[in-house]
Amino acid sequence: MATTTPVRERTRREIVQQAMVLFQSKGYSATSLQDIATAAGCSKATVLYHFNGKPAVLSAVLEPSRAALAELNAAAAELPPAEAQALAITRFVELAVEFRGVVNVLQDVLPTIDEMPEFTDLIAAGLRLTGFLAGSDDPLERALAEFAINGLLGECRHAGERTDAELHTLCDTALRRILRLPD
Amino acid sequence: MATTTPVRERTRREIVQQAMVLFQSKGYSATSLQDIATAAGCSKATVLYHFNGKPAVLSAVLEPSRAALAELNAAAAELPPAEAQALAITRFVELAVEFRGVVNVLQDVLPTIDEMPEFTDLIAAGLRLTGFLAGSDDPLERALAEFAINGLLGECRHAGERTDAELHTLCDTALRRILRLPD
DNA sequence: TTGATTCCTGGCCGATCGGTCAGGAATATG
């Protein structure tokens, strides 16, 4: 085999894709493994063959956004504060739009994420990004950056009828207004 | 009996109170009637004696905020747009802080609220409030008002360590920045 | 063709879910 055998990856990808849609529309704990299996066109046992339990499916759903967020943080960390803030704004808006489905799931799982140690780094990454967004150590500005993130994520949750471009413009405008930056 | 016998109300209130805490910390669908009963110090059957099913418990949890939101909308509806916007901002921030626990629950249940017809008026009230907040019919301003509400609600969700006053100031500042109003 | 490996499934398990019901304790009423 040149790469990993495609059949395995194809099934896994379908399961993750359908799980994301279901987690998004019904919530994580209200979605059963049977729901996922039916949507993915396989049996519940197949889901558990590919993923070591329900949390593992959630982890796979969250993985791409986690990687992207970590990459953004790493890039911002090597820039002076002002440039890091600029990068955080533009790139974070892009990521939020791109991963808007996952954002939904993440918000849903947040209250119970303490019991899932494999996701603590994702939370930490979000907190670090808040620092870059705020652009200063002023508590109010930091809190406003948090506010902005919440607004952005919340907006992405119910943005089914908006196009990517509209959502992008909206989030960018709101972020700059909250942070008092020029357009 | 002069008023309604207090014992009934006392049990009901305890159930609703504990249900709110649990819905907030674990989410609605991840909270079982047994959880609520244990926290309230009674049996699961007692919960179902006082409330006609799990959704009825949720309804009771949401009731006070629903009433307050409806009242705010009614008051704003009789004012000219500019004054309605001013009222919406100050009063909505107050309500969000006061009912921050319920806000958590509401956000959690939002994705599945379509299947719960008894809550559609609550959603409608939220949409109406968005209109008052925006202060104009401009789509961007309306979208920004939505963004602000999402930010505010999101902020209230994870505001466990903030005092009411801090939360109030933060939300007020953020709202005015997003809507480009004087402080 | 044969044997090994990968991928998948039906059937089963114990636990828990929301919900029902007959009846016991407590309290109010006479």
Add this chain to the structure above:
DNA sequence: CATATTCCTGACCGATCGGCCAGGAATCAA
């Protein structure tokens, strides 16, 4: 005191939950 009403509960129900396992189908290696 007796009696009626309110308040509460243990036991139970069918359904579904996440998860496990033995083994069948399909693919690959020889």
